[in-house]
Amino acid sequence: MSTPVRETLVTLGSRYVRGGPGTFGKAVLAERWLNPHLREHPRRRVVRARFGGLFAVDTRDLIQRYLYLFGAWEPHLSGWLRRRLRPGDGFVDVGANIGVLSVLASQLVGDAGRVVAIEASPDVHRRLVGNGRLNARRNIRALNAAVSDGHKTLTFVLASSHNTGANSIVPYDGPAEATFDIEARPLPELLEPAEIANARVIKIDVEGAEGSVVRGMAPMLGSLRPDAEISVEVAPERMARLGDRVDDLLTVMRDAGFHVYRLPNDYAPGSYPRALRGEPGVPVRWREAVVEECDLIFSRVDAETLP
Numbered sequence: 001m002s003t004p005v006r007e008t009l010v011t012l013g014s015r016y017v018r019g020g021p022g023t024f025g026k027a028v029l030a031e032r033w034l035n036p037h038l039r040e041h042p043r044r045r046v047v048r049a050r051f052g053g054l055f056a057v058d059t060r061d062l063i064q065r066y067l068y069l070f071g072a073w074e075p076h077l078s079g080w081l082r083r084r085l086r087p088g089d090g091f092v093d094v095g096a097n098i099g100v101l102s103v104l105a106s107q108l109v110g111d112a113g114r115v116v117a118i119e120a121s122p123d124v125h126r127r128l129v130g131n132g133r134l135n136a137r138r139n140i141r142a143l144n145a146a147v148s149d150g151h152k153t154l155t156f157v158l159a160s161s162h163n164t165g166a167n168s169i170v171p172y173d174g175p176a177e178a179t180f181d182i183e184a185r186p187l188p189e190l191l192e193p194a195e196i197a198n199a200r201v202i203k204i205d206v207e208g209a210e211g212s213v214v215r216g217m218a219p220m221l222g223s224l225r226p227d228a229e230i231s232v233e234v235a236p237e238r239m240a241r242l243g244d245r246v247d248d249l250l251t252v253m254r255d256a257g258f259h260v261y262r263l264p265n266d267y268a269p270g271s272y273p274r275a276l277r278g279e280p281g282v283p284v285r286w287r288e289a290v291v292e293e294c295d296l297i298f299s300r301v302d303a304e305t306l307p
Contacts, residue, residue, distance in 0.1 A: 010037055017273065018071050026273035030069060035269040038065050046134070047071070050276070051078070053103040054134045056127070062163040062267075063097055070272045073100045076264045077231065077295060079280020081105060081201065083307070084229065088112040090198035094147050094187065094213060095119065095205035097164065099128040099140070105201075106137040114139055116195055120146040120156055120182055121167050147206065148184035149216035155181050168207035170238045186216030196220050203231045208238025214249050221256035229306075230258070230298040233265075234290055246290040258298035261306055262286040265295045282306060 013034050017026045038059040046056050050071040057064035066073050081104060085091060091105035096117035106115045117132075117140055119125040125144040132140045146154050156167045158178045188196065204213055210232050230253070236246050250260060264281030275281075283297040283306040290296070299306055 007041075010034060010041075014038075014069055017069055023273045023277050027270035030272065031268065031270035034069055035065065038069065043068065049073075049100065049104075051082075051104050051107065053100070053107070053131075055098065055100065055103075055131050056134065060161055063100065066269070066272065067100065069269070070276060072272065072276055074265060075272065075275045076281040077101070077203075078104060080231075080263060080283065080297070080306075081203075082108065082280075084201050085109050085113075086200075088198075089200035090195055091115045092187075092191065092195065092199050092202040093117045094203065095207070096128055096142070097124055097205075099131045099142070101203060102128070102140055102142075103131060103135050103137060106132075106135075106140050109139065109200075111139060114195060114198065115141070116191060117142045118145050118147060118190065120144070120154075121158070121164065122180065123178075124164050124167070143190060144182075145190055146182045146184035147187050147190065147213045147216065148209070149186060149212040150184075152184050153181055154184045155179060166207060168209070168238065170208040170241050186219075187213065188217065188220040191220075196223050197225065199224055199228055201229055201231065205233040208235045208242060210234055211239050211242065211244025211246075211249050214252050218252050218256070221253075221258075226300060228300075231263070232296050232298065233293070234296055235293045236291060237293075250290070253298045257300050259300070259302055260286045261297040261299060263295040263297050 013029055017030050042058055042060040044058050047068050048054055055067050057068050059065040059068050063073050085105055085108035087110040089109045093102045096102050096119045102115050102117040119128050129142050154169045156169055157172045157176045158167045161177050204210055206213055234246050261283035263283045285304045
């Protein structure tokens with residue numbers, strides 16, 4: 001098959017997966033052909049997400065490839081944010097990457113609200129800022145900063161440019177695509193008092209460093225508004241390599257009056273067509289041990305499911 005014909009078929013297949021009716025064949029098409037092809041034969045475009053935001057993407061990268069292919073990233077978490085955030089609210093995005101959730105949140109909270117988007121990687125932070133400008137969002141304060149439980153220098157390693165969201169301080173023995181050092185501070189020191197007081201949702205996605213981020217955040221938990229909720233992607237195996245345990249993180253949150261819920265999440269490309277076609281998942285009360293990577297929601301609401 002010639003390159004022009006193949007690229008035309010990729011374009012048509014992507015359009016079908018993204019906007020075609022129903023879900024027939026979409027999972028297989030995305031999983032077996034389009035996702036690997038777009039990774040190895042990258043496209044650079046400006047695409048519009050399903051919620052209306054514009055993003056400059058390079059499909060080598062996982063998040064940007066999903067935006068191109070599906071118009072979405074983490075549909076269950078995005079759906080939960082849409083149910084949570086209202087005009088005038090505050091949103092704190094720790095590990096903002098290129099700003100997908102930050103731009104979504106900035107639309108939801110409106111001009112009277114405030115978004116603080118924190119991204120450690122200088123390169124990814126530049127993309128974050130660019131996407132904020134592309135959408136003319138003036139309520140996003142984008143910080144090139146790292147978050148921890150104290151003042152320290154952290155070394156981040158990116159194993160592959162195929163997933164810039166995997167920048168991590170977890171020890172890595174293989175060949176590195178890139179490394180950088182950055183000074184880290186506790187989250188309360190990076191936020192203004194009004195941003196802490198008005199935070200409706202704090203999202204933490206830091207690739208294994210969530211234990212230290214939550215420890216550093218503990219002193220401000222009592223200053224949050226009563227309905228504040230916190231989303232944390234936990235990766236038990238990576239946390240353990242940094243000497244942290246999920247149980248300790250849960251203890252910090254429970255001691256501050258928060259209950260634990262689990263929100264569905266699946267990064268497999270074949271899962272996206274059905275997830276986008278149906279209703280977003282809801283957080284369910286979690287009482288078991290956390291032994292695998294997952295999204296946890298912490299809320300002062302005491303229920304079996306969060307509305």
